[in-house]
Amino acid sequence: xxxxxxxFYPGCSSERKASAANYMTSVESMCKTLDxxxxxxxxxxxxxxxxxxxxxGELPRHxxxxxxxxxxxxxxxxxxxxxxxxxxxxGTRETQERVVHSGELLADINSILSEAGLKMEGKKxxxxxxxxxxxxxxxxxxxxxxxxxLEGIKIAGYVGCQTNRPxxxxxxxxxxxxxxxxxxxxxxxEPLDKYDQKVTCxxxxxxxxxxxxxxxxxxxxxxxxxxxxxxxxxxxxPVCQMNVEVYQDMINKKFNKKYKIPVVxxxxxxxxxxxxxxxxxxxxxxxxxxxxxEQIASK
Amino acid sequence: xxxxxxxxxxxYRNDFLKEVEANVEEGxxxxxxxxxxVCSGSCPLGSAWEHPxxxxxxxxxxxxxxxxxxxxxxxxxxxxxxxxxxxxxxxPITHIMHGLANYAHRLGIxxxxxxxxRFAKMFWSNISSSGRVxxxxxxxxxxxxxxxxxxxxxxLQMAPIxxxxxxxxxxxxxxxxxxxGIKGKGELQxxxxxAREIEDKRKxxxx
Numbered sequence: 030x031x032x033x034x035x036x037f038y039p040g041c042s043s044e045r046k047a048s049a050a051n052y053m054t055s056v057e058s059m060c061k062t063l064d065x066x067x068x069x070x071x072x073x074x075x076x077x078x079x080x081x082x083x084x085x086g087e088l089p090r091h092x093x094x095x096x097x098x099x100x101x102x103x104x105x106x107x108x109x110x111x112x113x114x115x116x117x118x119x120g121t122r123e124t125q126e127r128v129v130h131s132g133e134l135l136a137d138i139n140s141i142l143s144e145a146g147l148k149m150e151g152k153k154x155x156x157x158x159x160x161x162x163x164x165x166x167x168x169x170x171x172x173x174x175x176x177x178x179l180e181g182i183k184i185a186g187y188v189g190c191q192t193n194r195p196x197x198x199x200x201x202x203x204x205x206x207x208x209x210x211x212x213x214x215x216x217x218x219e220p221l222d223k224y225d226q227k228v229t230c231x232x233x234x235x236x237x238x239x240x241x242x243x244x245x246x247x248x249x250x251x252x253x254x255x256x257x258x259x260x261x262x263x264x265x266x267p268v269c270q271m272n273v274e275v276y277q278d279m280i281n282k283k284f285n286k287k288y289k290i291p292v293v294x295x296x297x298x299x300x301x302x303x304x305x306x307x308x309x310x311x312x313x314x315x316x317x318x319x320x321x322x323e324q325i326a327s328k
Numbered sequence: 329x330x331x332x333x334x335x336x337x338x339x340y341r342n343d344f345l346k347e348v349e350a351n352v353e354e355g356x357x358x359x360x361x362x363x364x365x366v367c368s369g370s371c372p373l374g375s376a377w378e379h380p381x382x383x384x385x386x387x388x389x390x391x392x393x394x395x396x397x398x399x400x401x402x403x404x405x406x407x408x409x410x411x412x413x414x415x416x417x418x419x420p421i422t423h424i425m426h427g428l429a430n431y432a433h434r435l436g437i438x439x440x441x442x443x444x445x446r447f448a449k450m451f452w453s454n455i456s457s458s459g460r461v462x463x464x465x466x467x468x469x470x471x472x473x474x475x476x477x478x479x480x481x482x483x484l485q486m487a488p489i490x491x492x493x494x495x496x497x498x499x500x501x502x503x504x505x506x507x508x509g510i511k512g513k514g515e516l517q518x519x520x521x522x523a524r525e526i527e528d529k530r531k532x533x534x535x
Contacts, residue, residue, distance in 0.1 A: 072512050141526070
């Protein structure tokens with residue numbers, strides 16, 4: 030099978046020593062196994078994320094994403110854009126759809142991009158990494174390289190918002206997407222089929238600005254995982270991962286709980302199942318250690 | 329900015345709907361709302377909104393300009409997109425709420441102390457100056473938003489999380505001093521300036 034190549038948009042949180050650095054580490058390991066080559070968009074910039082609108086309005090916000098799209102079109106003309114971060118994916122795709130839909134906006138954007146000698150056509154597919162896995166590799170292809178099945182681990186598949194809405198993954202429902210559970214199954218672990226908070230919002234950026242309101246959300250997500258017997262939570266989104274993992278102590282105090290549930294990325298599960306060691310799977314980046322995965326990884 | 333607000337009031341007189349249609353992102357969708365309330369019922373922070381989206385839509389049509397634009401309701405949006413996914417009329421509700429918040433902010437009449445407005449402002453200056461998020465600068469800025477004393481208090485409260493992030497290699501302790509960012513900073517800033525100029529002209533913010 031020939032190496033699959035993509036124009037890769039890692040996003041700010043995936044940088045070295047940034048909040049999702051371990052996501053990136055595990056993605057690299059997973060992609061190596063699956064023969065996926067990620068060609069980083071040279072000098073990419075931030076997508077403006079979900080709160081960029083407040084000061085950035087429309088055009089400046091779209092400009093951020095258009096620059097990345099334009100560089101990708103120039104440097105990787107035949108490759109789909111792929112993002113690992115939900116917000117990066119959403120922002121980039123939203124900009125492209127909006128800009129291409131309106132002749133006026135496209136003209137504006139191109140006159141703005143010309144300041145840097147760039148132009149945007151907006152015809153490339155903009156995809157999330159999980160789409161690449163499901164659609165280009167396929168569930169069977171994902172299963173083949175499994176060397177160490179994650180047997181006996183019960184995992185809550187927490188999809189969250191922005192990987193799921195407004196675009197989502199083709200063929201999946203907004204209310205009960207199944208792909209994450211299928212991926213859990215593929216790596217030999219046990220998905221929670223009754224997990225009823227899989228698309229609940231974690232509060233997103235409001236975990237910073239309105240923490241008490243976000244903690245109520247995170248508590249719901251954890252409580253359902255806990256009540257249904259999950260030993261860990263898995264997610265495709267860096268914001269979900271961080272919010273659900275790092276505030277557990279505060280939520281324990283506030284709601285009188287005893288959560289200590291590891292929150293991992295799908296790519297970490299896959300990397301371990303594919304035989305990576307703990308470091309390659311980015312397990313040293315989890316604040317609440319995923320000891321069951323560490324054990325399997327060290328076998 | 330106060331002048332822009334007055335100018336807009338004069339320009340649109342009693343027609344707030346027309347003003348929203350002209351100046352707010354995706355504002356021309358507002359009249360399509362049929363008041364079913366699915367958006368309000370689907371919002372994860374629904375109870376925190378003084379006026380949930382369905383109410384906002386009706387208030388716009390009723391000309392309640394101050395009540396809408398000065399409200400902190402839209403600032404409760406977490407960008408979860410539940411309302412968009414569920415709206416039977418297909419209104420891009422999330423974007424309309426963002427658009428209203430941005431418009432009020434640009435007019436200078438959004439609630440001054442709303443933490444999301446202030447955080448979002450810091451976020452934009454963080455990303456537009458270097459091209460990429462500097463997470464340490466952003467969090468420290470957030471903690472010290474309400475002055476030194478509160479900042480230290482909040483910093484101590486959040487210290488275990490920050491230390492956990494540093495220990496696991498997910499926060500750069502040198503982030504405050506690093507000149508992290510993209511090579512094309514200058515070009516990006518030029519582009520953002522031009523984008524703002526065009527947008528201001530279109531939306532009547534330009535003098």
